Amino acid sequence: xxxxxxxxxxxxxxxxxxxxxxxxxxxxxxxxxxxxxxxxxxxxxxxxxxxxxxxxxxxxxxxxxxxxxxxxxxxxxxxxxxxxxxxxxxxxxxxxxxxxxxxxxxxxxxxxxxxxxxxxxxxxxxxxxxxxxxxxxxxxxxxxxxxxxxxx
Amino acid sequence: xxxxxxxxxxxxxxxxxxxxxxxxxxxxxxxxxxxxxxxxxxxxxxxxxxxxxxxxxxxxxxxxxxxxxxxxxxxxxxxxxxxxxxxxxxxxxxxxxxxxxxxxxxxxxxxxxxxxxxxxxxxxxxxxxxxxxxxxxxxxxxxxxxxxxxxxxxxxxxxxxxxxxxxxxxxxxxxxxxxxxxxxxxxxxxxxxxxxxxxxxxxxxxxxxxxxxxxxxxxxxxxxxxxxxxxxxxxxxxxxxxxxxxxxxxxxxxxxxxxxxxxxxxxxx
Numbered sequence: 047x048x049x050x051x052x053x054x055x056x057x058x059x060x061x062x063x064x065x066x067x068x069x070x071x072x073x074x075x076x077x078x079x080x081x082x083x084x085x086x087x088x089x090x091x092x093x094x095x096x097x098x099x100x101x102x103x104x105x106x107x108x109x110x111x112x113x114x115x116x117x118x119x120x121x122x123x124x125x126x127x128x129x130x131x132x133x134x135x136x137x138x139x140x141x142x143x144x145x146x147x148x149x150x151x152x153x154x155x156x157x158x159x160x161x162x163x164x165x166x167x168x169x170x171x172x173x174x175x176x177x178x179x180x181x182x183x184x185x186x187x188x189x190x191x192x193x194x195x196x197x198x
Numbered sequence: 199x200x201x202x203x204x205x206x207x208x209x210x211x212x213x214x215x216x217x218x219x220x221x222x223x224x225x226x227x228x229x230x231x232x233x234x235x236x237x238x239x240x241x242x243x244x245x246x247x248x249x250x251x252x253x254x255x256x257x258x259x260x261x262x263x264x265x266x267x268x269x270x271x272x273x274x275x276x277x278x279x280x281x282x283x284x285x286x287x288x289x290x291x292x293x294x295x296x297x298x299x300x301x302x303x304x305x306x307x308x309x310x311x312x313x314x315x316x317x318x319x320x321x322x323x324x325x326x327x328x329x330x331x332x333x334x335x336x337x338x339x340x341x342x343x344x345x346x347x348x349x350x351x352x353x354x355x356x357x358x359x360x361x362x363x364x365x366x367x368x369x370x371x372x373x374x375x376x377x378x379x380x381x382x383x384x385x386x387x388x389x390x391x392x393x394x395x396x397x398x399x400x401x402x403x404x405x406x407x408x409x410x411x412x413x414x415x416x417x418x419x420x421x422x423x424x425x426x427x428x429x430x431x432x433x434x435x436x437x438x439x440x441x442x443x444x445x446x447x448x449x450x451x452x453x454x455x456x457x458x459x460x461x462x463x464x465x466x467x
Contacts, residue, residue, distance in 0.1 A: 095464050114456035116306070119466060135466025137458070142335050142449035146320060173466035 096175045100166040104134055108158050113141050113151040118189065120154050120176065122162060136162055136176030138189035149187055154179075162189075241369060241409040246327050249369050249409055254322045254444045258315060258417045258435035271385040272316035274395075274421075278433045286426035291394045293387070297461035300394065301387065305460055306337075306453035310358040310381040312403060312419060314339050317385070320440065322448050330364060330371065335448045343373055350376055356399050373405040383421075398425035413439040 106124035118138040123131050138144065141151075154160075161180040167173035180186040242250040260266055265275040282289060293300045303309055309317050319336035328346040333339075343362040350361050360375040383397040406418040415437040422430035458465045 095459055112456055115451045116453045116455075116457055117459075119456065119458065121466070135464075137464065137466070140319070140336075140451065142451065143319065145449065146443060146446060167464050167466075169463060171464075171466065173464045 095167060096165045097168045098165050101163065102134075102166045102174045103161065103163045105159065105161040106134065108154055108156050108160060109133060111151065111154045111156060113154075115140055115142075118144065118154075120162075120189075122160070132172060134162070135171075135173045136164055136189070137173070138176050144189065149189065153187065244325065244327075248325075248327075248366060249371070250325065251323050251330065251371065251407065251415070252325050253439050253441065254320060254447070255415070256438045256440050257318055257321060258419075258437050261434055261436060264433070271318045272435060273384045273386050274433055278431050280427040280429045280431040283424075283426060283428050289383075289396055289398075289423075289426045291396060292392050293394055302382070303453075304457075306457050308337060308339065308358040311341070311360055311375060311378070312421075313382050313384050314359070319451075320443055320448055330373075333448060335451055337453055338448075338451045345371075350374075356380075360401075360403070367406075370406050370408040373403075373407070375403045375405075376401075397421070397423050400425040404430075410436065415439070 104122060104124045106122035108120060109123045110119075110121040112119040118141055120136050120138065122134045122136065124134055125131055144150075159182055162174075162176045163178040163180070164174040164176040167175075176189050178186055179189055244250045244252075258272055260272060260275075265277060266273070297304055298307070308314065314334060314336060317334070317336040319334060321332055321334045324331040324333070328344065330343045330345060332341045332343070339359070341359055341362060343364045345364045345366070347365065348363060350363055354361065354377065356377050356379045358379055358381060360378040362373050362375040364371055364373040366372070378397060378399060378401045380396060380399045383395040386393055386395045401421070401423045404420040404422070406416075406420075408416050410416040417435045417437050418432055419435065420430050420432040421427070
């Protein structure tokens with residue numbers, strides 16, 4: 047699958063296996079194809095929408111998941127230092143692209159706490175393109191699609 | 199690790215093992231060469247004796263050595279281009295700032311052919327004696343290609359995917375497509391936003407499709423666009439069979455369902 051050449055290495059086995067034993071079966075279905083943080087867009091121009099000079103990394107509670115085309119969107123309630131809750135919206139790959147890699151809708155559970163890394167939208171909103179999701183126990187998956195735009 | 203595996207069901211472990219294996223093989227550089235195996239020896243056959251292309255496939259990908267864009271969607275290798283005609287320069291257009299021109303897919307407009315063929319999504323081919331139908335997951339786009347020897351349709355409006363007809367030349371399926379709208383030719387926009395490749399409405403494409411080995415189709419695409427290039431030019435790609443994707447199959451793709459980025463302005467909430 048040389049179209050994935052920008053993702054040079056699969057996730058090390060210790061990331062997949064080195065997890066707490068209370069893992070749910072659905073989480074096992076996660077398939078992280080690679081290390082790296084390249085944003086990918088399934089059918090939009092990444093460059094037009096997101097700013098690769100503005101990485102974002104937030105931890106919060108999943109408040110909503112839209113497992114729909116053309117891109118999944120998932121939302122995170124993030125508590126700031128002042129205690130104020132801000133809702134972030136993350137876009138990802140197309141559902142089919144993710145499911146073919148083993149990342150299913152059940153992989154993003156409402157109410158779960160996750161850390162998301164990505165790149166902020168150019169419009170100054172709290173929207174971003176989410177490339178990597180990390181769970182409190184250190185497991186990580188990639189939520190971007192396998193195709194199209196990459197920036198390094 | 200053995201201890202951890204003990205916490206999982208056998209099925210989960212099997213799934214994970216398969217996934218890890220898939221991740222590993224995805225990360226390997228292509229190992230297949232360009233030397234064609236004798237097609238007759240490897241090609242599955244339909245009842246009427248033609249090479250059998252029924253199946254589920256990855257989108258066309260590069261042969262070793264081809265120039266690759268930064269986009270993971272497949273793009274043409276500039277080295278293959280024929281010289282541009284005088285006046286053909288608008289083929290390489292900078293982004294105009296008009297979103298519908300620069301990235302019509304932002305509005306769920308079609309990728310068109312050939313760009314849609316390379317969009318980085320799975321596809322499934324259905325072949326009968328008289329038709330080859332290629333269904334792409336991306337936008338659930340379908341190309342229905344008559345193989346019964348009929349000519350191109352006349353006096354019809356140019357379209358995003360053009361008007362295809364196919365015929366057999368030995369074990370090679372040849373598809374000629376004409377009557378395109380002027381549209382984006384590939385995903386080079388993603389590679390270099392300063393460039394945007396368009397084909398003209400004079401484009402004729404010829405696809406030459408044959409089995410190369412038991413899981414690889416050779417996909418030779420010829421671009422004949424006399425308004426832009428001084429002569430036709432070709433690039434060979436490969437299409438890998440993905441029988442392991444068949445169980446999951448293709449998914450619905452209704453772009454309008456939750457398109458939140460019209461014109462590059464994403465609306466997350």
